Amino acid sequence: MSTTSPPASPVPSRGRPRSAAAGTAVIESVLRLLEEGVTVSELSMERIAREAGVGKATVYRRWAGKEALMLDVLRSLDERSPELPGTSVRDDLVALLEFLRRRGLAKRSSAVMRTVVAEVQARPRVWKEYHETVVSARREAFLAVLRRGVSTGEIRGDADPELLIDLFVGPMLARVVLHEWKELPEGLAERIVDTVLQGARPQGVRPSQGVRPVP
Amino acid sequence: MSTTSPPASPVPSRGRPRSAAAGTAVIESVLRLLEEGVTVSELSMERIAREAGVGKATVYRRWAGKEALMLDVLRSLDERSPELPGTSVRDDLVALLEFLRRRGLAKRSSAVMRTVVAEVQARPRVWKEYHETVVSARREAFLAVLRRGVSTGEIRGDADPELLIDLFVGPMLARVVLHEWKELPEGLAERIVDTVLQGARPQGVRPSQGVRPVP
DNA sequence: TCAATACGGAACGGGGCCGTATCGAAAGCG
DNA sequence: CGCTTTCGATACGGCCCCGTTCCGTATTGA
Numbered sequence: 001m002s003t004t005s006p007p008a009s010p011v012p013s014r015g016r017p018r019s020a021a022a023g024t025a026v027i028e029s030v031l032r033l034l035e036e037g038v039t040v041s042e043l044s045m046e047r048i049a050r051e052a053g054v055g056k057a058t059v060y061r062r063w064a065g066k067e068a069l070m071l072d073v074l075r076s077l078d079e080r081s082p083e084l085p086g087t088s089v090r091d092d093l094v095a096l097l098e099f100l101r102r103r104g105l106a107k108r109s110s111a112v113m114r115t116v117v118a119e120v121q122a123r124p125r126v127w128k129e130y131h132e133t134v135v136s137a138r139r140e141a142f143l144a145v146l147r148r149g150v151s152t153g154e155i156r157g158d159a160d161p162e163l164l165i166d167l168f169v170g171p172m173l174a175r176v177v178l179h180e181w182k183e184l185p186e187g188l189a190e191r192i193v194d195t196v197l198q199g200a201r202p203q204g205v206r207p208s209q210g211v212r213p214v215p
Numbered sequence: 216m217s218t219t220s221p222p223a224s225p226v227p228s229r230g231r232p233r234s235a236a237a238g239t240a241v242i243e244s245v246l247r248l249l250e251e252g253v254t255v256s257e258l259s260m261e262r263i264a265r266e267a268g269v270g271k272a273t274v275y276r277r278w279a280g281k282e283a284l285m286l287d288v289l290r291s292l293d294e295r296s297p298e299l300p301g302t303s304v305r306d307d308l309v310a311l312l313e314f315l316r317r318r319g320l321a322k323r324s325s326a327v328m329r330t331v332v333a334e335v336q337a338r339p340r341v342w343k344e345y346h347e348t349v350v351s352a353r354r355e356a357f358l359a360v361l362r363r364g365v366s367t368g369e370i371r372g373d374a375d376p377e378l379l380i381d382l383f384v385g386p387m388l389a390r391v392v393l394h395e396w397k398e399l400p401e402g403l404a405e406r407i408v409d410t411v412l413q414g415a416r417p418q419g420v421r422p423s424q425g426v427r428p429v430p
Numbered sequence: 431t432c433a434a435t436a437c438g439g440a441a442c443g444g445g446g447c448c449g450t451a452t453c454g455a456a457a458g459c460g
Numbered sequence: 461c462g463c464t465t466t467c468g469a470t471a472c473g474g475c476c477c478c479g480t481t482c483c484g485t486a487t488t489g490a
Contacts, residue, residue, distance in 0.1 A: 154416070170387075
């Protein structure tokens with residue numbers, strides 16, 4: 001997560017400069033509250049200011065309203081993709097998923113995801129920001145690895161890359177979203193990657209009924 | 216979805232009986248509002264009653280508060296698992312996923328899932344109800360099919376069944392949660408099942424590097 | 431017929447939040 | 461040093477919601 005966030009308002013050069021600490025405290029408070037399970041709708045500007053130890057006017061001086069503030073909160077979550085070992089497609093996939101696992105373990109990011117997800121229908125701009133900040137970059141990283149895998153022969157060329165991404169990401173998502181109390185155990189990344197690569201069917205077996213090739 | 220919901224309050228046998236229509240209208244309104252993207256926190260009892268065309272007292276006569284009402288709303292979502300063809304494990308899995316796909320397409324259920332997911336941290340009882348009403352039964356159905364598959368040799372015996380379930384369910388979940396605008400296209404169920412069964416690796420190929428067997 | 435309970439509607443006092451304004455103090459610049 | 465702007469704090473009018481209570485009316489069992 002980047003430590004600073006854009007002031008998002010014009011800053012005159014005259015007079016007392018704005019306190020960076022105040023702005024940070026606000027964003028940090030929002031994240032902490034979300035982490036504690038507070039819904040975005042339950043987050044009032046008053047409460048945010050109160051918890052941040054900041055005057056309400058200070059908040060409104062930087063952000064036009066709650067939506068603008070939330071946008072900056074999401075932008076503050078920007079995190080780079082991990083470095084890939086490059087030894088094999090399998091190892092790169094494991095690295096990507098392991099990164100995701102550690103993020104998913106962080107209550108902060110899973111809480112933010114949960115609350116943002118709920119706002120999808122009502123606040124398209126918030127959702128768009130989250131998608132561009134968090135989701136898209138991750139997908140691109142996976143896609144690049146998969147494309148390389150196809151060209152090196154490590155990945156089937158006739159499989160839908162989008163579907164494969166969802167196959168890799170889906171299990172951790174399912175556990176965070178549907179079984180939040182469960183942890184994402186160490187070694188889960190490897191198990192997902194190896195299972196997807198290898199398939200659920202016994203090796204070398206061609207079952208007689210009901211099986212069609214992937215188109 | 217079951218059409219009726221428990222009154223959740225003692226009903227005296229004397230006097231005018233409670234109108235079933237009123238109670239239904241309330242639950243129906245909550246579902247419709249959730250469908251429109253309203254967060255649970257944004258749902259006020261007043262608004263619910265107003266939209267249901269019902270006196271506020273009528274709502275409070277049946278439910279002690281919003282949480283109790285939400286619990287009954289979730290209970291109203293109870294839906295049976297589909298009948299399984301039984302021709303093969305593959306076809307049974309496709310049937311389960313196809314059922315899920317149709318549900319996911321229904322804005323109602325995905326909207327409810329989204330909003331409920333956001334309440335996880337703050338309202339454990341609501342989450343528990345949703346999990347028992349929706350999630351657990353689905354998991355059991357998958358588990359039964361997978362166990363049968365292991366015994367018939369259609370599914371690897373050394374794979375973690377819980378992980379396999381998440382592999383089957385995860386992709387649709389990912390699309391509904393992370394890419395809500397995308398539809399769940401026809402044929403997705405088959406593609407997921409076949410890809411998971413077959414694996415992402417080219418058939419018959421034993422890559423030289425980085426691949427370890429699933430433990 | 432009558433007592434009991436339901437209905438939709440309206441009102442109650444209490445509380446929180448919104449977005450703005452104003453305060454005295456603080457912190458920069460020239 | 462003044463001038464400007466921000467700081468945290470407090471207060472404002474207006475709005476919505478909570479949970480309860482009271483209407484006048486409707487619908488049941490005794």
